[in-house]
Amino acid sequence: MGIELFDRSRLPISLTEAGKCYVETGKQILTLNRQLEKRLDDIRSRRNTEIRVGMGPSRAPALMPLILKAFASSHPDIRVLTDECRTDELAEKLADGKLDMIITFLDHSTEGFGMEELFEEQVEFAVPKNYVSKVEKKVENGAVDISKLKIPFVSLHEGQQLRNALDILMKRKVTPLYTSEYQESAMALVNHGFGAAIVPSYWKLIDDSPDIVYYPIAIPNDLTLDEKNRLTAVINRKIGIFYRKEQFLSEAEKAYIAAAKKVCSDFH
Numbered sequence: 001m002g003i004e005l006f007d008r009s010r011l012p013i014s015l016t017e018a019g020k021c022y023v024e025t026g027k028q029i030l031t032l033n034r035q036l037e038k039r040l041d042d043i044r045s046r047r048n049t050e051i052r053v054g055m056g057p058s059r060a061p062a063l064m065p066l067i068l069k070a071f072a073s074s075h076p077d078i079r080v081l082t083d084e085c086r087t088d089e090l091a092e093k094l095a096d097g098k099l100d101m102i103i104t105f106l107d108h109s110t111e112g113f114g115m116e117e118l119f120e121e122q123v124e125f126a127v128p129k130n131y132v133s134k135v136e137k138k139v140e141n142g143a144v145d146i147s148k149l150k151i152p153f154v155s156l157h158e159g160q161q162l163r164n165a166l167d168i169l170m171k172r173k174v175t176p177l178y179t180s181e182y183q184e185s186a187m188a189l190v191n192h193g194f195g196a197a198i199v200p201s202y203w204k205l206i207d208d209s210p211d212i213v214y215y216p217i218a219i220p221n222d223l224t225l226d227e228k229n230r231l232t233a234v235i236n237r238k239i240g241i242f243y244r245k246e247q248f249l250s251e252a253e254k255a256y257i258a259a260a261k262k263v264c265s266d267f268h
Contacts, residue, residue, distance in 0.1 A: 031097040035248050042250040049252045054083040054090045054102040058156070058183035059239075062206050063103065063264070071259040078252045087161070094242060100253060103260065106238040113242040116257050119267035122201040123165065123235040125215040128193040132213050135196070143218035146170060152177035152195035154186045165234040166198055168227050171220065187212075202267040239264070 005019035015023060041049055055064060060082070068080060083099060090102040091109040104110060105121065125144055127135050131151045138148045147170050155176040156163045162183075167173050177195045180186040183203070190197050191209045204214045223231065241260050243249065249257075 027096060031244075034097055035246075038250050039248050042248075042252075049078045049250065050081055051078060051250075051253055051256055052081045052083065052098070052100045053256070054085060054093055054099040054104075056087050056090065056104060057084045057181065058160075058162070058200070059103065060084045061182070061184040062200075062203060063260075066206070066263045067256075067260045070263050071256050074259075075252060075255055078255075080256070091242075094244065097244075100247070101241055101243045101256070103239070103241050106240055107233070110240075110242050112245075114245045114247070115240040115242050116261060117238055117240045118260060118264035119202070119239050121237050121239045121267075123162070123198050123217060124201045124204065125196060125217050126187065126190050126199045126203070127196045127213050127215060128190055129211050129213065130193045131196055135213075135215065139215065140218065143216040145218040145220060146196075146198075147220055149196075154178045154180070154189045154195040154197045156183065156186060157181055161234045162198055162200075165231055168223065168231045169198070169217065169220070171223075205266060 001018075001022070003018045004016050005022055007014050007016050007019075064082060071078075071080065083093070085093070087104055088109070090099070090104050091113075093099045094102045094113065102110075103118070106115065106117075125135075125146060134151055135144055135149065138144050138146075153166065153174055153176040155166055155174065155178075157179050163174075163179075166176075178186070178189050180189070183199065186197050187199065187203065187207065189195065191211060193211070198217065199214075201214075204212075217235070219228075219231065219235075241257055243253070
């Protein structure tokens, strides 16, 4: 190309400024090619169309089966390939064209995409029946201040947002009795009475266990402004289905979005 793309004077070999430009342009070409293929596929109405959807591991067990069931009832010939990964990876994969859509929350990493809002996600306190009597004593105005409780907690791993919210609500760094990578696993432990957990409010709509009671969570009054802002970002956020603004939405993708919105209307 008449210009160096690699800097071979160091190890490991790295891209020059021209090389970075070449790679970025190459990604755009691949994305354009993918969009062209989708347009042509849609025009030809080819069967067995694929849709690639990403979702976080905490929401996928709750939302994905419901959405897939609603979508497959009217589009049985379309394959939906799902990718579960951490929230910070979803936006990157969507931007790179590795995913067609992602279902996650609105924040600085997703605000540049097109969005169809699905529901407002809040957080509640899931308590197994063997600890309900202790929790009931701390309920005021219909909500519980969990910082006043002395019961074991089940939580997601350190670094995940619900775990961060738990630390803020408890006004200290919590040492849970059990931790898990996935919300589904954590709730299985709650169901068996090992401890209580904070969970997305939609969880009680899909949970049929008679042994868990859900409570609204009271926000402590003595939090710092930074703590309040970080907590608000977790316990009250917009969940949407996101796609690249320049993306051509096929009829299949539009139908998937419609199915997701219909299913999630129950979560409002």
